[in-house]
Amino acid sequence: MNILHMLFEILIFPGFAFVLFTALFFHWLDRKLIARFQGRIGPPWYQPVADLIKLFSKEDILPVGTNEVFATLLPLVSFAFVMTASFYLPFAVPTTQSFEGDIIVVIFLLSMPSLLYFLAGWITSGVYSILGGNRSLLQYFSYEVLFLLAISGTVITSGSWSLAGIRSAQLTSGSYFLPQLLGFFLTVSGLIGKLKRDPYDIPKAKSEMVAGPLTEFSGKKLGLWQLTNQLQTVVGLSFLVHTYFGGYWQMGTVGGFFTFYLLLILLQCLLSAISAIYARFRIDQLIRLNWYALIPLALIHNLFLVLK
Amino acid sequence: MTRIVVPIGPQHPLLKEPISFLISLDGERVVNSSLRLGYVHRGIEKLAQQRTYVQNVYLIERICGICSHIHTTTYCQAIETLLGLDVPRRGLYIRTLLCELERIHSHLLWLGVLAKNIGLDTIFMYSWRDREIVLKMMEEISGGRVSHAVNIIGGVRIDLDADRLTMLESGLNDLNGRVEELIGTIERDRSFAARTRGIGKLTLEDVKSFCVVGPVARASGLDIDLRRDAPYAAYHELEIEVPVMNEGDVWARSMIRMREILQASRLAKQIIRTLPKGPVSTTAPRKVPPGEVVSRAEAPRGEVFYYLRSNGSQQPERLKIRTPTLTNLITLPEQLKDVQMADVSAVIAGVDLCIACADR
Amino acid sequence: MEKNKAILPNILTWARKKSPWILHFNSGGCNGCDIELLSLLTPSYDIERFGILNEASPRHADILVCTGPVTEQVRPRLKRIYDQIPEPKWVLAVGSCSCSGGVFSGAYNILGGIDKLLPVDMYVPGCPCRPETIIDGIIKLVESIQ
Numbered sequence: 001m002n003i004l005h006m007l008f009e010i011l012i013f014p015g016f017a018f019v020l021f022t023a024l025f026f027h028w029l030d031r032k033l034i035a036r037f038q039g040r041i042g043p044p045w046y047q048p049v050a051d052l053i054k055l056f057s058k059e060d061i062l063p064v065g066t067n068e069v070f071a072t073l074l075p076l077v078s079f080a081f082v083m084t085a086s087f088y089l090p091f092a093v094p095t096t097q098s099f100e101g102d103i104i105v106v107i108f109l110l111s112m113p114s115l116l117y118f119l120a121g122w123i124t125s126g127v128y129s130i131l132g133g134n135r136s137l138l139q140y141f142s143y144e145v146l147f148l149l150a151i152s153g154t155v156i157t158s159g160s161w162s163l164a165g166i167r168s169a170q171l172t173s174g175s176y177f178l179p180q181l182l183g184f185f186l187t188v189s190g191l192i193g194k195l196k197r198d199p200y201d202i203p204k205a206k207s208e209m210v211a212g213p214l215t216e217f218s219g220k221k222l223g224l225w226q227l228t229n230q231l232q233t234v235v236g237l238s239f240l241v242h243t244y245f246g247g248y249w250q251m252g253t254v255g256g257f258f259t260f261y262l263l264l265i266l267l268q269c270l271l272s273a274i275s276a277i278y279a280r281f282r283i284d285q286l287i288r289l290n291w292y293a294l295i296p297l298a299l300i301h302n303l304f305l306v307l308k
Numbered sequence: 309m310t311r312i313v314v315p316i317g318p319q320h321p322l323l324k325e326p327i328s329f330l331i332s333l334d335g336e337r338v339v340n341s342s343l344r345l346g347y348v349h350r351g352i353e354k355l356a357q358q359r360t361y362v363q364n365v366y367l368i369e370r371i372c373g374i375c376s377h378i379h380t381t382t383y384c385q386a387i388e389t390l391l392g393l394d395v396p397r398r399g400l401y402i403r404t405l406l407c408e409l410e411r412i413h414s415h416l417l418w419l420g421v422l423a424k425n426i427g428l429d430t431i432f433m434y435s436w437r438d439r440e441i442v443l444k445m446m447e448e449i450s451g452g453r454v455s456h457a458v459n460i461i462g463g464v465r466i467d468l469d470a471d472r473l474t475m476l477e478s479g480l481n482d483l484n485g486r487v488e489e490l491i492g493t494i495e496r497d498r499s500f501a502a503r504t505r506g507i508g509k510l511t512l513e514d515v516k517s518f519c520v521v522g523p524v525a526r527a528s529g530l531d532i533d534l535r536r537d538a539p540y541a542a543y544h545e546l547e548i549e550v551p552v553m554n555e556g557d558v559w560a561r562s563m564i565r566m567r568e569i570l571q572a573s574r575l576a577k578q579i580i581r582t583l584p585k586g587p588v589s590t591t592a593p594r595k596v597p598p599g600e601v602v603s604r605a606e607a608p609r610g611e612v613f614y615y616l617r618s619n620g621s622q623q624p625e626r627l628k629i630r631t632p633t634l635t636n637l638i639t640l641p642e643q644l645k646d647v648q649m650a651d652v653s654a655v656i657a658g659v660d661l662c663i664a665c666a667d668r
Numbered sequence: 669m670e671k672n673k674a675i676l677p678n679i680l681t682w683a684r685k686k687s688p689w690i691l692h693f694n695s696g697g698c699n700g701c702d703i704e705l706l707s708l709l710t711p712s713y714d715i716e717r718f719g720i721l722n723e724a725s726p727r728h729a730d731i732l733v734c735t736g737p738v739t740e741q742v743r744p745r746l747k748r749i750y751d752q753i754p755e756p757k758w759v760l761a762v763g764s765c766s767c768s769g770g771v772f773s774g775a776y777n778i779l780g781g782i783d784k785l786l787p788v789d790m791y792v793p794g795c796p797c798r799p800e801t802i803i804d805g806i807i808k809l810v811e812s813i814q
Contacts, residue, residue: 053683059754280427321724373700436710
């Protein structure tokens with residue numbers, strides 16, 4: 001019975017299947033919201049599911065000169081990385097034991113797909129893929145530093161390197177969202193870079209890079225890459241809820257679960273609005289913005305938190 | 309440092325039409341670029357020699373879908389000059405009205421394409437939504453959204469009654485408000501400015517040496533506009549002010565085009581108010597006396613040039629068409645020098661290419 | 669087991685019907701149909717409500733939408749792009765000139781119709797096509813998927 005229960009937790013709720021469906025739902029929400037911002041109607045609710053099934057049933061072709069083993073492995077591995085990260089960020093339902101330093105593990109697991117994304121561009125022979133891959137690596141060096149610095153604000157205040165520690169510290173002192181609003185927005189900025197969303201979608205910029213590293217991928221592999229990205233969105237957002245909104249909900253309760261979900265939806269609205277408002281940055285503009293403005297800001301913010 | 313050569317086109321999301329650019333990159337910087345034309349060459353000039361003058365009006369309209377009306381206007385003008393026809397004033401006014409409506413439609417379309425290319429999809433959606441107003445107006449008066457088939461040799465095919473005029477007036481008022489809002493948005497939006505300012509610069513000397521025409525020339529400080537300098541149709545009776553800017557970058561081009569939309573809508577309103585009474589067309593003979601003629605008009609992209617030679621039969625002996633895109637296209641390798649790869653899309657959009665026009 | 673066999677193809681067909689991604693290629697037409705096709709993306713028509721996306725890479729697309737009578741220069745490209753699209757794929761010919769050559773028939777540089785080169789699944793006549801007609805064409809093509 002115990003084993004069955006564990007299996008259920010891992011595979012269905014709150015594990016694999018539930019996270020997957022949440023990811024698909026949020027992808028629909030994102031597209032619908034952007035469509036509404038632009039005065040359109042937007043796709044129906046089943047759209048991500050249909051897209052995914054269709055992509056999985058399509059023919060899988062790779063251009064000559066592409067390493068087939070790598071091309072198959074990369075999307076699988078990056079999917080596995082994000083999926084693993086989702087187990088450390090439970091959806092308000094306790095699954096794995098939190099331990100000291102698991103926030104580092106999560107950051108590592110979330111940053112791996114970006115590297116694999118670069119590799120995906122590198123192994124395929126197309127020009128757009130290689131250039132897109134290069135750009136994603138360039139971008140990686142700016143937003144990743146910002147993300148790490150900004151998120152460490154919560155670690156400094158709570159004095160704990162574990163997600164559970166950060167959460168429980170917020171339950172007593174109140175959420176970090178309002179007191180650390182600057183840090184929150186810096187984290188969001190880093191997260192947008194991680195997810196390669198507008199306005200940081202430089203590696204896959206449609207008007208010059210076609211689809212970036214994914215240009216030559218089709219069928220199942222493309223479906224898996226897209227699923228990874230959708231999953232990464234949800235995991236990244238729930239990471240934000242864990243670190244900045246820990247005071248608003250309680251792990252393991254029904255009310256906590258719904259608050260958690262509501263917060264996720266609100267954050268998704270924020271991301272969609274940012275996507276709809278801004279034009280795409282140029283890579284040099286992005287790096288300048290990050291290294292000259294946002295990263296020093298995050299450092300000063302952290303310094304302020306330490307001194308306080 | 310090895311250079312990467314990036315092919316853009318013939319099929320590329322940046323381009324609606326097939327044209328091929330080969331862009332050599334040093335990192336993200338463009339060092340060299342070349343372009344290849346001719347993907348849309350259908351041989352319209354040759355085809356026009358095999359058809360009669362009347363049939364050609366239909367064919368000429370299909371040179372380009374965006375500026376379809378200006379092509380037929382220039383073509384009909386050429387034949388009317390050869391025939392020595394006196395086109396009724398009302399006909400000329402309606403012809404001019406369509407020209408201006410088409411300018412609005414073309415510039416709004418262009419703004420959308422530029423915004424899409426720099427990743428600002430919302431502006432693309434908004435400007436194309438507002439463009440539907442002018443398309444509806446054109447459909448209401450002519451029956452076609454993008455190809456209107458309004459011009460015939462000797463005048464126009466359609467007449468405007470009082471209802472249509474009030475519809476046009478209110479539509480233009482509605483449009484004006486929306487365009488002003490759009491202008492305000494792109495003027496204030498810093499991310500739009502960051503992607504367009506200082507990019508694709510052409511100085512006044514460049515413009516003169518490349519013989520650039522249209523909004524691209526006006527954005528670099530060259531004050532040319534055929535509507536004022538060599539008035540055709542009804543333009544000599546209308547008040548025109550030509551917006552000119554000196555920056556010469558994509559930003560200035562977009563501002564020039566936005567002001568031209570407002571200017572075009574002012575012109576359209578003038579036409580509606582002062583529309584003379586009378587017939588809209590005269591009958592034209594089928595055969596055109598021998599001779600040759602040059603006809604010019606100001607398309608949304610610049611000067612269109614038609615040369616027509618007749619041998620006295622029902623078919624033209626030679627029809628030569630030169631469109632503004634062809635002259636502006638030559639400046640692209642110059643403009644693309646030393647820009648970032650990401651700005652290539654903005655620069656190419658900034659010139660407002662119409663490959664179907666250029667290739668014919 | 670018998671039941672499962674019937675359900676799986678049904679789901680696949682449903683998914684294909686609900687998510688046709690298009691690739692637009694101008695095979696030498698005037699701009700008329702192309703701008704009408706682009707305006708499908710915009711608020712007045714919004715084809716995303718049918719799940720249709722305008723994709724940039726041929727490898728992501730399902731339906732190749734061609735506009736134009738196929739000029740000699742475009743011809744090898746069109747074939748190549750068609751070959752790059754993974755199966756199952758469909759071709760939609762938009763505009764009179766891509767159906768039969770239309771107004772350009774007789775010109776020396778055109779092939780006269782997409783179907784001389786590729787198997788066309790649906791024709792959308794009109795010069796230029798209205799956006800509603802193009803939507804109708806895509807939807808009818810999608811409905812014909814077995």
